Amino acid sequence: MTLLSATPKRLFEKDFLLNFQWKSIKTLIGDFIKALEEGKSNFTIHEFDKIFSGLKNTESVHGKDILAKVSFQWYAFTKTIHQSLGSRIGNFVEYIIEKFFKDAGYNPIYRNESLGEILSKTLGIDLESKRKIDFVAKKDTTLYFVELRTSEHTGGKTAQSSLLDKFDQIFDSETKIRCGCLKKGFKKIELIIAILFNEKKELINPDYENYSKGRLTSLLDYIISNDHLLKRVENLINEVGYSANIESRNLKKSMKHKLENLEPVELWRDDFTISFKILLGEQFFKYLFGKMFSEILKERKIADDLWFLYSLALNEIKIAKEFGETNVKKIQQLLESEGKLQTFFEEFSERSKNVKDLEEFEKLLEETRRKMANETMELASRKGMELRLLETNDLQVNYEYLKHICTALLIIKAYTGKGSRNRKTRRSE
Structure with missing residues (x-):
């Protein structure tokens, strides 16, 4: 998985596709982090939109109706992100085509x-x-x-x-x-x-x-x-x-x-x-x-940040409405209670300094998130905490999701930790 939000910039800044992907989405990362940590966003909609969508009716729905409870946050979050992406995608297409002209x-x-x-x-x-x-x-x-x-x-x-x-x-x-x-x-x-x-x-x-x-x-x-x-x-x-x-x-x-x-x-x-x-x-x-589109993009890496953080955020918003907090927050607190999260992040950051290319970094990221997931499972077992993160009893599916959460925690630390990139969120639209 190629996640630029966790990757040192020196490893991708010379790759035109990855670099422009990052420039196009980096101001959204803070919004995803807020949703992952808090299960909500700053985004909202005006009264006419509430009436048009019917979401006005959900304001008085019974608290046990999870779908109704989560619908407003899903709607506002999805609508605002998609509106923001519209112009970014247009600029992205033009930039990529311009690069194709230069290369030709x-x-x-x-x-x-x-x-x-x-x-x-x-x-x-x-x-x-x-x-x-x-x-x-x-x-x-x-x-x-x-x-x-x-x-x-x-x-x-x-x-x-x-x-x-x-x-x-x-x-x-x-x-x-x-x-x-x-x-x-x-x-x-x-x-x-x-x-x-x-x-x-x-x-x-x-x-x-x-x-x-x-x-x-x-x-x-x-x-x-x-x-x-x-x-x-x-x-x-x-x-x-x-x-x-x-x-x-x-x-x-x-x-x-x-x-x-x-x-x-x-x-x-x-x-x-x-x-x-x-x-x-x-x-x-x-x-x-002089080449088909597939040939031009052949063997080029494409970043996964947008789909990964967007999908994870949507699910965590629902988890927060159902259980009072996100899985990300729960795992974050569990690892921090034993001082493990900071240790993992510091080791990950230190080892990242010696990484020579993206392939090596991605191996390090996979190794780190697997270790974090295993440590989380051990801690939860010792504390008698259930780690059923998704609505399934499939252990492998839950383990893969746990690794995703651990990846998100590394991204969050990169944005909020000491000496990291400043955390920014966009204002509601």
């Missing part, structure tokens, strides 16, 4: 900057546009403009418009952009709409046809309308003198056929080419980065 040799790369600023920097031309584009990247003599969507559900007209407005401006400023490109040594610009996942949240693979052709058709109908691509392509062919890989006599049908088959619409004049294409899922990664 693109330079420079612009992420989420205005079209006007990017064209000024790359081509030295003045174009009034504050509309932000997801990525612009240069490789060899080609300039790539990429609008990225994680879902094939691209939304209504407003959302679809945001996919095209930058590309519309590029077509409308063709002369200025073409001259700027040729002056700077660019022979081609590629305008790309990338859609990564289908409605089932699966990475799209066009070879498997695991995407909605109906949604793609709907998007294409919008793209190839008189207000967008159609009239602009017609103008470049009929007025500016571009040649194209589509039939000019039946332009709309020919363009739609190309894009439906995930082929580019290309126009060229002299030594300059404009390409417009839609890339789906694996096609996007293979085309721009």
